[in-house]
Amino acid sequence: xxxxxxxxxxxxxxxxxxxxxxxxxxxxxxxxxxxxxxxxxxxxxxxxxxxxxxxxxxxxxxxxxxxxxxxxxxxxxxxxxxxxxxxxxxxxxxxxxxxxxxxxxxxxxxxxxxxxxxxxxxxxxxxxxxxxxxxxxxxxxxxxxxxxxxxxxxxxxxxxxxxxxxxxxxxxxxxxxxxxxxxxxxxxxxxxxxxxxxxxxxxxxxxxxxxxxxxxxxxxx
Amino acid sequence: xxxxxxxxxxxxxxxxxxxxxxxxxxxxxxxxxxxxxxxxxxxxxxxxxxxxxxxxxxxxxxxxxxxxxxxxxxxxxxxxxxxxxxxxxxxxxxxxxxxxxxxxxxxxxxxxxxxxxxxxxxxxxxxxxxxxxxxxxxxxxxxxxxxxxxxxxxxxxxxxxxxxxxxxxxxxxxxxxxxxxxxxxxxxxxxxxxxxxxxxxxxxxxxxxxxxxxxxxxxxxxxxxxxxxxxxxxxxxxxxxxxxxxxxxxxxxxxxxxxxxxxxxxxxxxxxxxxxxxxxxxxxxxxxxxxxxxxxxxxxxxxxxxxxxxxxxxxxxxxxxxxxxxxxxxxxxxxxxxx
Numbered sequence: 001x002x003x004x005x006x007x008x009x010x011x012x013x014x015x016x017x018x019x020x021x022x023x024x025x026x027x028x029x030x031x032x033x034x035x036x037x038x039x040x041x042x043x044x045x046x047x048x049x050x051x052x053x054x055x056x057x058x059x060x061x062x063x064x065x066x067x068x069x070x071x072x073x074x075x076x077x078x079x080x081x082x083x084x085x086x087x088x089x090x091x092x093x094x095x096x097x098x099x100x101x102x103x104x105x106x107x108x109x110x111x112x113x114x115x116x117x118x119x120x121x122x123x124x125x126x127x128x129x130x131x132x133x134x135x136x137x138x139x140x141x142x143x144x145x146x147x148x149x150x151x152x153x154x155x156x157x158x159x160x161x162x163x164x165x166x167x168x169x170x171x172x173x174x175x176x177x178x179x180x181x182x183x184x185x186x187x188x189x190x191x192x193x194x195x196x197x198x199x200x201x202x203x204x205x206x207x208x209x210x211x212x213x214x215x216x217x218x219x220x221x
Numbered sequence: 222x223x224x225x226x227x228x229x230x231x232x233x234x235x236x237x238x239x240x241x242x243x244x245x246x247x248x249x250x251x252x253x254x255x256x257x258x259x260x261x262x263x264x265x266x267x268x269x270x271x272x273x274x275x276x277x278x279x280x281x282x283x284x285x286x287x288x289x290x291x292x293x294x295x296x297x298x299x300x301x302x303x304x305x306x307x308x309x310x311x312x313x314x315x316x317x318x319x320x321x322x323x324x325x326x327x328x329x330x331x332x333x334x335x336x337x338x339x340x341x342x343x344x345x346x347x348x349x350x351x352x353x354x355x356x357x358x359x360x361x362x363x364x365x366x367x368x369x370x371x372x373x374x375x376x377x378x379x380x381x382x383x384x385x386x387x388x389x390x391x392x393x394x395x396x397x398x399x400x401x402x403x404x405x406x407x408x409x410x411x412x413x414x415x416x417x418x419x420x421x422x423x424x425x426x427x428x429x430x431x432x433x434x435x436x437x438x439x440x441x442x443x444x445x446x447x448x449x450x451x452x453x454x455x456x457x458x459x460x461x462x463x464x465x466x467x468x469x470x471x472x473x474x475x476x477x478x479x480x481x482x483x484x485x486x487x488x489x490x491x492x493x494x495x496x497x498x499x500x501x502x503x504x505x506x507x508x509x510x511x512x513x514x515x516x517x518x519x520x521x522x523x524x525x526x527x528x529x530x531x532x533x534x535x536x537x538x539x540x541x542x543x544x545x546x547x548x549x550x551x552x553x554x555x556x557x558x559x560x
Contacts, residue, residue, distance in 0.1 A: 021373075062414055062452070062474070065414070065416060065417045065418050065421070066369055066415075066416055066417060067369040067370070067372055067373050067417050067421060068373070068418075070366060070369055070370055070373075071370065071373050071374075074370070106294060106297050108300055108301070108302075108303050109365075110366070111365060111366050114366065132303070157298065158498060158499050158503045158536040158537070158538065158539065159238075159297050159298060159536070159537055159538050160297070161499070161503075162538070185499075186498070186499035186500075186503070187499075188499070188500055190500070191499070191500070191504060194504070
């Protein structure tokens with residue numbers, strides 16, 4: 001079997017392993033990518049991320065639901081943990097951007113945030129996850145210390161959603177150029193505009209495309 | 222519920238935490254003191270004229286009594302502290318203790334709250350009790366994310382926990398029946414497209430809610446399902462629980478419009494809702510509220526079988542004027558026959 005053929009086989013194993021939430025299959029293939037000297041970055045993008053893209057489509061068409069997507073995410077992370085330390089960034093396109101992400105203070109619902117975080121990581125962003133129930137000042141501090149391009153805020157309840165408005169004011173006070181993105185059940189595009197956010201994500205898949213647009217806009221400034 | 226036209230569309234902006242602001246107590250006080258909860262709700266009914274109440278406190282009541290750590294913010298909803306989950310491994314499901322809801326801390330407060338409400342306004346208004354579905358109750362002790370993975374990987378262990386919780390909920394239902402509730406609201410959020418497949422829900426929670434529903438109906442009480450998920454599954458919820466009413470915040474996928482909802486499900490179940498809590502009740506003006514109410518009344522009220530309500534709990538920190546606007550809309554646009 002030729003080298004390219006072998007690599008394609010491993011990419012397919014990782015892609016299908018993610019789709020079928022077969023963590024063992026993904027890990028075995030990811031380890032083989034490393035051991036046999038194949039490009040780990042391509043492994044992430046054309047294996048794991050390609051699988052996750054299909055998972056996203058299955059989720060949108062309501063064939064997969066949250067439990068299945070969580071299983072796929074575990075399979076993906078199984079591979080990512082093996083491949084990421086072996087990625088050679090020299091000559092690659094620049095990292096897409098830095099993101100601080102968290103669930104606003106008072107709120108502990110974090111499945112959505114965790115899925116968005118995973119999408120960002122797979123897409124090549126560097127993510128600083130502050131977790132759930134995060135005080136507004138912690139978002140500000142993290143943005144300053146990481147110099148992140150984007151701060152992504154999540155809330156699931158109307159009571160905690162108002163914290164987003166306050167967070168945006170404080171974040172922009174310290175750094176007017178930071179891009180802020182909102183997500184979560186009570187949030188709509190209209191509410192995001194009203195609060196002064198720069199972007200709004202209806203779901204995990206479009207969070208990444210929104211974020212890429214934002215970072216693109218930032219880099220032009 | 223009889224699917225007949227009364228004098229006007231009944232209306233109940235269902236408040237839990239919002240009621241505390243009428244009396245003027247903190248959320249932490251309201252959630253832990255039956256007398257303050259009852260006084261708050263009685264004043265809520267006096268202020269708004271609401272036709273019905275549900276003695277729902279918050280979603281961590283049952284879990285707290287198992288031993289889940291819960292925090293009580295001064296002005297926000299009580300919630301489980303997931304950094305310290307009560308269920309830390311799948312072996313813990315089978316080890317859940319047997320608890321008596323009449324004697325535990327939070328459920329006994331909730332029962333006393335129900336009793337006070339029935340005594341105070343039970344003859345004039347519909348007073349409904351509340352239970353959180355067994356699978357959702359487990360999620361408050363495990364976190365939803367880990368519970369879902371457990372359902373996929375070790376469903377048998379989850380079933381051990383579901384059986385224990387269901388036995389307790391059956392007892393809790395008995396206690397609510399004894400206190401004079403005319404119906405019980407059962408929250409089965411996970412039975413929706415925003416959470417899990419019909420198939421998984423039927424395997425995991427279906428059999429247990431069926432038993433609970435039989436208990437409720439056996440006592441002569443009505444069941445109102447509350448499901449504020451996206452794409453709520455009407456078919457399997459009706460199949461398992463045969464509810465008299467379903468309260469929703471979003472339309473099911475098979476019904477893109479309110480008219481479709483009325484046509485498909487309106488003769489099988491009373492529709493409750495569907496005023497959007499966030500965009501309309503929380504962020505909207507009183508005119509926005511009335512507009513939304515008018516649209517839904519016109520589509521859903523003809524023929525009866527509709528209770529105008531908030532899609533989920535009336536937002537705890539929303540303007541109380543918006544609750545009053547809902548009642549005014551029911552008066553203004555909801556007189557039968559609907560124009």
